[in-house]
Amino acid sequence: MARGHLCTEREQTVSVSAQGCAQVTNLRARVVNEHTAEENVRARQPLCALGSLSARSVSDSCSLGCKGFWHSGGVARIMCICFVYKVDKGEPKVIWLAGLHVPESYLTALVQAACRKNGWPLDRSTLYTKVTPFRSEVEVTDRPKEGCFASGLYLEGADWDMEKGCLMTSKTKVQVVELPILKIIPIKTHCLGLEDTLRTPVYTTSTRRNEMGVGLVFEADLCTNMDISDWVLQGVCLCLNTDM
Incomplete structure (x- = not known):
């Protein structure tokens, strides 16, 4: 699908x-x-x-x-x-979400394919994300059994700590950084237990909307060791396109 x-x-x-x-x-x-x-x-x-x-x-x-x-x-x-x-x-090892006309449709197809394969109820399934240690598509050897790897996401309002695998404060005068490759995994809703995780909105552009007025694509899960309200006040988000 x-x-x-x-x-x-x-x-x-x-x-x-x-x-x-x-x-x-x-x-x-x-x-x-x-x-x-x-x-x-x-x-x-x-x-x-x-x-x-x-x-x-x-x-x-x-x-x-x-x-x-x-x-x-x-x-x-x-x-x-x-x-x-x-x-x-066959499907690619890493998907460039910004290259799709409607990335939401592809993500919906991922959930539907997983539900059909595993016999899950569609209305009780969702997506979970995990930031991988891969910086480049070259480092990825094969696509995951469930879900996909996604590249080309930009983190705005924060930075990513590769050693600790969590959000960190932005460096001076650096507002936007490229996020490592993100793994998007279909999962049953009742199996999703999130702790110390920021549900981060993913927008199409840095203006947080496209020409049709639609901006939100999905929500990604980013680990944090700081209070979630700190990141909300800083307006942390992910974008598929950036002006940098």
Whole structure:
């Protein structure tokens, strides 16, 4: 079921990326043409008359930058889903959640697959997370029997202590850090006993919402040896995308 969801994600990504490539190409050509026209006008007009020409060119350049940023993310999605992941031959060892159009659907599919496999009631099952000691996907040798490994999560408002395996105070002037690879595990609700754990919201972007106004993806479990209220007051959260 989770593999089928990845196949759907791959098809959507290829379609959207093809449209994005065409838009970026057309926009780049338009900006280049207008820049050439501006240079021709600049050669014929005095400096005092050039003020009105800069606003539009800056606007188009900004649009091109935004399109370029989106396009680079789209290319990364294609590489991860179509080429690296090769979902037709099996699910990947590590999932890049930010590369999925709707990561919530994939997580729901994980729970449904575990319930079908183990005979659990779906309404009494949930997800539990555990931060692994792996910093890179290269360190992961195989995917877990239940659930998945997820990469590309960023911790905001705190830091992660690799030795103690828990949250720690952020370093000076460092607001966002990359979290080690996270293990997401389906589990029955009554078996979930959390102590000294912060239920940390995972958002799509650092603004804590996407363009559709939807931000919360799921809640991750992060160990802590400090009072949970301290982290809540600091606004600790996880993001799938960051501006750093």
